[in-house]
Amino acid sequence: MNITFKNQEEEKEFIKEQIKESAKQTEQNESINQIFHELNSMIGLEKVKDLIYEIYAFLQIEKMRSEVGLKVGAQSFHMLFKGNPGTGKTTVARLVAKLFQKMGLLSKGHLIEVERADLVGEYIGHTAQKTRELVKKAMGGVLFIDEAYSLARGGEKDFGKEAIDCLVKVMEDKKDDLIIILAGYPDEMIDFMETNTGLPSRFPIKIDFRDYDVDELILIANKMVKEREYTLSEAASRKLREILLDEKISEPIFSNARLVRNLIEKSIRHQAVRLMSRQTKLSKQDLMLILPNDMVSAVENGAKNESIIS
Template sequence: MLPNHLESIKDIFQELDGMIGLDKVKDLIYEIYALLQVEKIRQDTGLKVGTHVYHMLFKGNPGTGKTTVARIVAKLLKHMGVLSKGHLIEVERADLVGEYIGHTAQKTRDLVKKAMGGILFIDEAYSLARGGEKDFGKEAIDCLVKVMEDRNDDFIIILAGYPNEMDMFLQTNTGLPSRFPIQIHFQDYTTDELILIAIKMASERDYTLASETIRKFKEIILDEKIDEFSFSNARFVRNVIEKAIRHQAVRLMSKHVKLSRQDLMDILPRDLINRVEIDSKTESIIS
């Protein structure tokens, strides 16, 4: 990957377009780009240019691409001159909330300072409001609202989390909803999209999934998706791929022949099982 300052708009959108699915997300990111591009043209022709707020809410279940898209947004906004650095600082409740009065505000200000010129990405942001009125999480929320009032330039906050929890979170502070004009909903991936993600992940590591393996993979995904509240989308697919690679390694170690290039690349249906039984031959090899 090229450094931020060397990446062109074409590179950035190629990365975005390379993500499976997310059509509505991609459309909204392009809207932001188009707005900024047209405003530059308006400015060059002497027309008025308004100010815009780019703080965002990303609503979606785990593994739906929120963090990856946030990084792409950071690079895009740097390229378009909205951000000076275009880096992403990813934090969660523990990074913001302190242990005593005043500690939270200081931790939050320090992270904001670190994120200046880029994006402060707060995952599971709704957890800041879970402790009630006396919890220090509320102090973090109040501090963030004040920062958003005082520092409008060269700094963006993206709050991310589950859709329902994020909607409830916005109700904890009357100043929050109006400060996040851009709200993006990340849909769960379909089964077919998850299969495409699996093929892409395997290919990027020089592995191949045979048609039989893909059929087995689809069965595993469908079984897992029954529990929709715990299903982690692309994160689940990545975990299955990584486990299958380990299982493939165990299987190959049991062979007593020279391994071909194809042997080393093929992920077979048996590699997708939940547990690999190491046979006596393999045990003798590693003992």
């Protein structure tokens, strides 16, 4: 492309703008790479990662098509996340918000996480008001509704139905700068989508978050302790495996990485109590090492019943 400039000043300004645009593009690419690095560093979730990359590739190609004058179709990016607790739904939603902001699909890229109590009011008209306020707060980002199926559990006279109706309208009216993600247990979410005829067609992207297997949970545990500068002894790691296998068999709804986090955090606290009872000087290794008895203490004190959001 040949460009003729009136004078040197005009040429300098043009070069400055080109450099600025190039730097902006480099910064955007680095940010996107960082987001994918964070996504890829998550244990498991291979199908989820593939789908997120598929969406990214689609947006990139749509941008290229637009730049050369080809048709670009309207696309909805509202999503449905189905999975048990602790399978990474909230973390992935947060990364999706960041990715879409970097790609220009969302203006802010923040995540507003809500549940039934945040949406459903106590009298006629209150629910619509609360929903509108939350939508306003979420504009430019992602409105993430966890345990969304609870909106339909109160029967015909419950205000949850009003919240659903409001959301259906919002998804059409505000789709240019808002993405809504509904999340919850797989079976319950399937039933929930049947409560309003307008829901299924408004969620073209459906992502299944499967339970982690025990090997993946052990990797997650090791990652957690490493981030906190602790280590699991080989015996503690074996004990953790036994606990997880038992939980998978005995619990109807397995809480995956949430259970692992609870166990690790409990074990760290019980390691502290154990070390405080020692009369000798503690080495760096002593301060880092988690033993099987620490892990057993975590189970005996009911770590699985604590509610720590992942």
